[in-house]
Amino acid sequence: MSANIMIVDDAAFMRMMLKDILTKNGFTVIGEAENGAVALKKYMELQPDLTIMDITMPEMDGLQAVKEIRKRNPKARIIMCSAMGQQSMVIEAIQSGARDFVVKPFQAERVIEAITKALG
């Protein structure tokens, strides 16, 4: 499966790890953002097939960014990828429009499974 994906995470390390997993599995990383505000701008510019979004980030957090992106594109496919795995956080993410929630630290297979399901 091939798709254009945007990675949003304030940690350069995490963006590198995700990019490595995605490219090894045939996906194209068309953009990266280090916070929700930059993600919103880049989303409108790049129109990715799918966005992988962290939650805890400076300026605008991932939950707010999901809401803002979904306001502009209700069909936007977004997967949350965060260490904040509390039930309340997962529910809020899904209610905001995220398709899935991957808890860090993650296995590559779990990320690919979530992407495949969201794109399917």
Added chain:
Amino acid sequence: MMDTNLLILEDTTPLEVVSQCYKWTIAYKKRGKVMDMNLINPLIISFTDILTQFGFQSVERLDISMIGSTLDYEGVLVHISLVGKLKGAVLIGMSLDSAKHIASKMMMGMIVAEFDSMAQSAISEMGNMVCANACTQFSQVGITGLDISPPLLLMGHEVQAILPVSQTVAINFSVDSLNVNVYVGLLQEDSQK
């Protein structure tokens, strides 16, 4: 008394640790201090769990001690604030060499000769994962709605940090023989008055 105590809890069972924590809590409450020592358990579980998931073979808790609000450190320190029903800070400290080893493990064994921006980001993310996982642990015992700040990474030589709480618990771990300290200074919302 307790302010200067270094309690060595080697070879203790989890039950004995909990028991000791209760004794500390009672002693502190009697003296007008309010940090509940049971708050350290989710951090111990979380740190052990996350570091094991990175591929470390042995994550062993060694000593637990009480320190005041001043923390002397050497090397690398990750600071994360907690907000919500619990407020305060969690810090994870280690030497520069230990930080490079941990970053290397997190990067699938990539050689980390310099503690560069990518290695710094990995160590910050480790702090983020430990604290976020601890929030999940807290939520399972009814302390819900916690949130954490993005990590702040401090590096230095003979540096002193002043923490926002009067008492801090220092937990010393051996991570595949690397020495790592977790400092927990948390107060429950209703006990801050």
